[in-house]
Amino acid sequence: MSNTDWSQASFSTTAVRAGYQRTAEGEHSEALFATSSFVFDNAAQAADRFQNNAPGNIYSRFTNPTVRTFEQRLAALEGAQSCVATASGMSAIMATCVSLLQPGDELIASDGLFGSTAQFFNKYLTRMGNPVQFAAPDNIDQWREKITPRTRMLFVETPSNPLTKLVDIAALAELARQANARLVVDNCFCTPALQRPLEHGAHVVIHSATKFIDGQGRCVGGAVLGNKQDMGDEVFGFLRTAGPTMSAFNAWVFLKGLETLEIRMARHSESALSLARWLEQHPQVSRVYYPGLESHPQHQLCCRQQSDFGGIVSFEVVGGRTSAWRVIDSCNLLSITANLGDAKSTITHPATTTHGRLSDQQREAAGISGSLIRVAVGLESVVDIQADLQSGFDAITNL
Ligand SMILES: Cc1ncc(COP(=O)(O)O)c(C=O)c1O
Incomplete structure (x- = not known):
C-alpha cells in the first residue's frame, strides 16, 4: 500500500500504519526525532531550504519527522488533505481563528462551548477585531438569523462539553457555504473513530489531542485539519512563525495513542x-x-x-x-x-x-x-x- 494514499484502507490499519517512513536503522516502532534543528550538507542547501526552493527539514518549530508522521496519520483518519499539529487544543483554535479570519470578519459559535474556547472568543478574538456571537447548537434557524455579510466562520463542538448537545454538521455546513463562511468543528469528544466532520461538509476540524487521542492523560497537544490551501498557506504559515507547534516527544506519544484509538x-x-x-x-x-x-x-x-x-x-x-x-x-x-x-x-x-x-x-x-x-x-x-x-x-x- 502506498505511504500517501490511505483512502481505501480500513480505519484500524490506517491508525496503526499511516504516515510512517522507516529510517535506515530498520526500527519497528516509529522513531522519535528529538532534535531542535537539522544539519545541511552545505551552505547552498541551507540557503535553498530557507528560501523554500528545496524540500527538507530546517528547524523543529517548522517541521519535524515525528510530528509529520502524526500529522499524516491523523489526516488519513479524518479524511483530510492536510493536518497541522499544535502545542495544545487551544493553540489549534487560536491558530485557526488568527490565520483564517481577517480583521472585521465575524464568527458565530455554538453556546455551551468548552470554557477556555468561550473565553478566547469573548475576551481575545473580539479584542483582535473579530466580533463573536453565540447560537444554540440544536437550533439552525438561530444561526441563520445571526449570519451577517461579514460572517466568515461558524464554530461548533459536537457533542458539546459537557451537555452533549449535537450540531447537525451537514445542515450547518450548507448554511456556511451559502454565507461564504467556513464551518469549523471541534471533534475532541468523538475523534475520527466516531465522527468524521469533513465527510458531512465541514471545512476545518480541530482536535485537543490531549484527550482521547493520547488516551492516557500524558501530554498536551492539538491539531487543525482541512484542505491544503487553508492548512499550508494559512495555519502552518502562522504556526511556524508564531511558534505554538507540537513537540516531537508529544507527537510520538500521540502516534501510539492513535494505534489503539478505535x-x-x-x-x-x-x-x-x-x-x-x-x-x-x-x-x-x-x-x-x-x-x-x-x-x-x-x-x-x-x-x-x-x-x-x-x-x-x-x-x-x-x-x-x-x-x-x-x-x-x-x-x-x-x-x-x-x-x-x-x-x-x-x-x-x-x-x-x-x-x-x-x-x-x-x-x-x-x-x-x-x-x-x-x-x-x-x-x-x-x-x-x-x-x-x-x-x-x-x-x-x-x-
Ligand atoms: C472540547 C474541547 N476543545 C478544546 C479543548 C482545549 O484543549 P487543550 O486543553 O489541549 O488546549 C478542550 C479541553 O478540555 C476541550 O474539552
Missing part, C-alpha cells in the same frame, strides 16, 4: 452507555445528558452522524451544588480532575471548574447548573465506576 473509543462508548442507562433510573439523579440514550433529544441525529455515542456522560443530581460536590468528594476510584479521554475515569463539576470563568448569565444561558456533574468514562470496569458513584449518592441520602 478499540478504546468502542470501550469508552460501551461503558458510558451502560453508565448513562443506570444513572437515568437512579432516584438521586434528575437528568442525564448522553446522546446514546433514546431520551436524548438528538439521539436520531447522533445515530446518523456518529458511529457510536462516546465516553462523556453528564448528569444533574438532586439537591444542587452541595449534593454535586458531596458526590464528587465521596468518590474514591474516579479522579477529581478536569481532563477527559483518559483510561482513568474522571469526575468534574463544570460550573466551578471548566466553565467557572463564564459569567453567571453565560453559564445559565449554556445550561450549566450547580447540580451538574460530568464523568469522562475510562477503561475501568463499569461495575466499579457505578459502585464508586453509588457511594457518592449514599453520601447525599445519609446527610
Whole structure:
C-alpha cells in the first residue's frame, strides 16, 4: 500500500500504519526525532531550504519527522488533505481563528462551548477585531438569523462539553457555504473513530489531542485539519512563525495513542452507555445528558452522524451544588480532575471548574447548573465506576 494514499484502507490499519517512513536503522516502532534543528550538507542547501526552493527539514518549530508522521496519520483518519499539529487544543483554535479570519470578519459559535474556547472568543478574538456571537447548537434557524455579510466562520463542538448537545454538521455546513463562511468543528469528544466532520461538509476540524487521542492523560497537544490551501498557506504559515507547534516527544506519544484509538473509543462508548442507562433510573439523579440514550433529544441525529455515542456522560443530581460536590468528594476510584479521554475515569463539576470563568448569565444561558456533574468514562470496569458513584449518592441520602 502506498505511504500517501490511505483512502481505501480500513480505519484500524490506517491508525496503526499511516504516515510512517522507516529510517535506515530498520526500527519497528516509529522513531522519535528529538532534535531542535537539522544539519545541511552545505551552505547552498541551507540557503535553498530557507528560501523554500528545496524540500527538507530546517528547524523543529517548522517541521519535524515525528510530528509529520502524526500529522499524516491523523489526516488519513479524518479524511483530510492536510493536518497541522499544535502545542495544545487551544493553540489549534487560536491558530485557526488568527490565520483564517481577517480583521472585521465575524464568527458565530455554538453556546455551551468548552470554557477556555468561550473565553478566547469573548475576551481575545473580539479584542483582535473579530466580533463573536453565540447560537444554540440544536437550533439552525438561530444561526441563520445571526449570519451577517461579514460572517466568515461558524464554530461548533459536537457533542458539546459537557451537555452533549449535537450540531447537525451537514445542515450547518450548507448554511456556511451559502454565507461564504467556513464551518469549523471541534471533534475532541468523538475523534475520527466516531465522527468524521469533513465527510458531512465541514471545512476545518480541530482536535485537543490531549484527550482521547493520547488516551492516557500524558501530554498536551492539538491539531487543525482541512484542505491544503487553508492548512499550508494559512495555519502552518502562522504556526511556524508564531511558534505554538507540537513537540516531537508529544507527537510520538500521540502516534501510539492513535494505534489503539478505535478499540478504546468502542470501550469508552460501551461503558458510558451502560453508565448513562443506570444513572437515568437512579432516584438521586434528575437528568442525564448522553446522546446514546433514546431520551436524548438528538439521539436520531447522533445515530446518523456518529458511529457510536462516546465516553462523556453528564448528569444533574438532586439537591444542587452541595449534593454535586458531596458526590464528587465521596468518590474514591474516579479522579477529581478536569481532563477527559483518559483510561482513568474522571469526575468534574463544570460550573466551578471548566466553565467557572463564564459569567453567571453565560453559564445559565449554556445550561450549566450547580447540580451538574460530568464523568469522562475510562477503561475501568463499569461495575466499579457505578459502585464508586453509588457511594457518592449514599453520601447525599445519609446527610
Ligand atoms: C472540547 C474541547 N476543545 C478544546 C479543548 C482545549 O484543549 P487543550 O486543553 O489541549 O488546549 C478542550 C479541553 O478540555 C476541550 O474539552
